[in-house]
Amino acid sequence: MAPHLALAAEPRFFRGASLQSKLLGFGLRHTVRPIIDAWTRLPFDVFPPNVIETAARLLPVHEGTRWRHVDLNDCGAEWLQAKGVSDLHGGNTGAILYFHGGAFLTCGLNTHRRLVSRISYASAQPVLNVGYRQMPYEPITESVADGVNAFRWLLDQGYAARDITIAGDSAGGYLAFSVARAVMDNDWGQPAGVVALSPLLDFDPTNKQGHRNADRCQTFPIGAFAKLHEVSGRMDSRRGISGSRVCPVDMPLADMPPALVQIGSREVLMADAELMANRLVSAGVPCDLQVWDRQVHVFQAAAAWVPEARTAIEEIGTFVRHLAAREVDTTAPVTAPAPASASRRSRAAVR
Template sequence: MPSVPEVTPRVPRPTPVLERDPSLQSRLVGGALRFTVRPLLHRMPGRPLPIRAARAAIDRASRLLPTDRRVRIERVRDPQLHNGHVVKAEWVIPDGHGADDAAVLYLHGGGYVVCSPQTHRGLTTRLAVDNAMPVLVPHYRLAPEHPFPAALEDALEAYRWLLARGFTRIVVAGDSAGGHLAAGLTAEINRHELPAPAGLVLYSPWVDLSCELSLAEDALVRDPYISPHTARRVGRLVAGTRMDPRMALLSLEWSQLPPVLIQIGGAEVLRPEGEAFAELLMAAGAPVDLQVWPGQMHVFQLLNKILPDADEAMRETASFIGSVIEGRRPGLTVVA
């Protein structure tokens, strides 16, 4: 699929989108969420106690989800103590996986406050099977108990863990807050002068934790379940008392950029953030594939077993990962 032309999301002109209509299944699911889940999330306070209660409920529910039988799940608990704590992760290994030096490092979403590797197995097992390579999913520390940069430190340790075990071709990926973390990790890898990842995959990245762009978009697009007002309250918990400059992705200077795939739902309030980030990376010289999927909600790829649109998005992801692992899309070294 060709890259989408350069966009300027801060001015009112349409962004090129993929030429397809959303499936009936997508429209039905989006409508159901809009009238059920979104009102609950919009009213959820951005305070520690309700967030911890939501986290516990989500984790309990995720235990009921079946795991794809084409993979095996191994727990990683490794005392690789660069920052004084243990590397904890889930290792998703597909049957008959291929190259021993290729892997995906996946950083789950959840606003930096909820979810876990188990809640995102619908994505991580699909990535493992489609690409015939293992996927490492860190149990990174969550806010408000552990505000930023705790999650970034854990993600960096997970990347070092892969490097120490001989993985030289690593694709970094993430969704929503995990997309923010994956992009921030790519910059941190460069800052620490570590080997660059082969590629970067971002699903509906939460680029701007201040939510300025998404708050403006909310009046135009009724996202099926994301409330930018709640997201902004949660963002303040994640940032702590002082915003770490590494969190401001749109203000960072980018260099040693790998090829990037960004997939955004056309019906989500985070769309302008993903577009702005794609524009920034393209201006820095990165090869960027920006895909806006019409009518799709936030991280619709999680429903790849239900929605044909999500299934196709995962096949697009596999094509991208295959190309960067095989070196068909070389990254650029850019000095900002």
């Protein structure tokens, strides 16, 4: 096993796992993980219908949330405002651009509307929730293009780049960093910040295979990432774009905005979170790496009954509001928010 990465970033460790979170982890380990493991062992590519997205229409949102459809030409999106949250017309200059997770294969607006509504409420900002195109119909480069178009839509509504926070979970974390990079490369300005929940940031599975969490994750078997790497590579090759896609961990980072990364302490994607935090801080970019004790992949989506998820969303709200306050005071230095409610700070490996 590879040695533990010496972090330039100083992680904040949120100690404690409630009974609810333990039950959630147990359930995922004995249901979702075996299904994913079976998929990784198939000798051919299978892409089942996105049943979970259809079923998720029944999920309730945060009380008082309202939303409307937005047509981004190549994909759909939703403009969502939690209870009491105004938009630009109401004097609220900040907005969040959100990308759902699902390994670029599944999930969508329905599965994440509930989580996004809670983030909107905690952050006191409206959210553009993007239903970007996914495999097997389109390669990841088109998912990124949809994200860039969504950012352009916010600019066209009157929002300034510096007032837009880009966020996402899992594969959406990949998009959050990729879209931020593309926006700056287009000279549209620097976004306010990036928020990534359990982010997938490196398609090369090597670092994850050698990580201490390789076999500890309650959601993903380690083989899932090699399979995803192969599937996405074949998709790129069919479109003639093999070799041109750069993962967020390998992008130029010195001019990136402040970042918040939340990860469960036993997730296999801890490898990606640590690597990105290390490279951001080494490049001089503020990064708040939050490690949550024994929490599952994107545990924030279970905020209806997992207390740690609600606390994590409060941390997201604090981060976004701090960014908004920084933009009001243009003389303020670019720093990450001060630590909020972490119960213990850790400089070394988190067990």
